[in-house]
Amino acid sequence: MEIQILKDILAANKNAADEIKALLGQKKIYMIDMMSSPGSGKTTITDRIISSLKDRFRIAVIEGDIKTTKDAEKLARHGIPIFQIETERFGGDCHLEGSWIKGCLERFDLDNLDLIIIENVGNLVCPAEFQLGDDERMVVLSVTEGEDKPAKYPLMFHTSDTLVLNKIDLLPHLDFSMEDLMKNVQDVNPRMTIFQVSARTGLGMEALVSHIAERVEAKKKQA
C-alpha cells in the first residue's frame, strides 16, 4: 500500500519535472539541483557561485528548508530573486517536489534569468528519488562525513552528475582516504564529474565556477 502510494507520488512528480524541463528549455535557463547532508556547505558554495557569476549571468535561487529562512537571508545581500520553500507547511517534508518548483518558477521573471540554483533540503536519501526537471544534479559531500557515503547512499550518488567535495581545508586534521572515496564513487557512478573545494577559503572554487559558466553559456546557445 505504502509502496503503491509512493509510486503514484513519484509518477506525478515525474510529470511536473518534464513540464519544468520543457519550460526551462524554451526559456534557455540552466537549473542546478544541489543536494547534500545537513551542514555540508551548500549555502556557502552557492554564495561563492553567485559572487563569481552575478555580473555575468542573471541568477535566481530556490531555497528548500524544513524550517527557517536562514539560508535565504544569508544570500539576500546579492539582491537576486530568492524563493524560500519551508517544507514544514507540507508536513515537514524531507525533500522538494516538482510541483513546488513549478510554483516557484511561476513567480520568477523567466525571460530575465540564465541560471537557477535549487538548494534542496539537507538529506542524502529522499531528494534523490524526486526529479525536479533540472539540467544538473549536484551532490555536495563534506570530507568530514567520511569516504563511505557513496556506498551507503548509492541512489544519491548514482543519479547525480557532479560531486562537489567540500571542506578540503580540513583534510590535514582528518583520517580521510581520498583513494577510498574515489573508489567508492567509481563503484556507484563512474561518469561523475568531481570538484574538490573549500567553500570557506575559496580553494578550488574557480574550476567549479568555470564548469557552471560553460554549461550556462551552452544552454543559452541551444537552438
Next chain:
Amino acid sequence: MEIQILKDILAANKNAADEIKALLGQKKIYMIDMMSSPGSGKTTITDRIISSLKDRFRIAVIEGDIKTTKDAEKLARHGIPIFQIETERFGGDCHLEGSWIKGCLERFDLDNLDLIIIENVGNLVCPAEFQLGDDERMVVLSVTEGEDKPAKYPLMFHTSDTLVLNKIDLLPHLDFSMEDLMKNVQDVNPRMTIFQVSARTGLGMEALVSHIAERVEAKKKQA
C-alpha cells in the same frame, strides 16, 4: 491523501513502539535510538561505548542503513549480537520503523541483554517522526555541520533527550560559535542533556559513557 496515509503509518508505528516499550520494561533492557546526519560519527561513538561498557553490561546493536553492512562489520570485532537492517529492501527507506525493531528484538536473547543501541539511518528529518519504543533518543551533531542545525531541523532536536556534539577536536579549524549553538538548542529544547566529545580522540567520552551506565543500572533496578 498523502497526509492521511502518513497518519495511518505513524499510528501503526506508535502501536509497535508501545509494544516494544512494554517488552523492554518487562526485560529491564535500556534502549537508545541514536540519530544524526550522514557521517556525524554514530558508529565511532557506538564503538567507544561498547569498548567501555561491554565487560559491565550485555550489549546488542541494531544497525540501520539503506545499503551496505559496513557499520555492522566495524563493530563485529566486539563479538556482541548485531542485527543489520538494510532499508533498501523496504524501498530504500530513510528511517527505521517500530515494526522492524520488533522483528529484530525477536531474534535477540532478551533475557541476556542490558543495553540495546540502535544506529538509525543517517538523516536528520524522517527518523524524528518515528518513535521506536526506546528509553532515550540521542541526536549526534558534528560541529562541522554548523550551529544552525537545531533551528533548521527542529523536530529532531525537540523530540530528542540527549545531544552528543561530536568532532570537537576540529573546533580550532572551524568558524563555529558554541554560544550560537547553545542558544539554538535552548530555543527548541531547553531540557536537552548535552555532551561534547571527540569520538576519534576519545575526548569527553567518559562523561557520556557514565551517563549511559547510570541509566542502564537504573532500569535494571526498576520494579
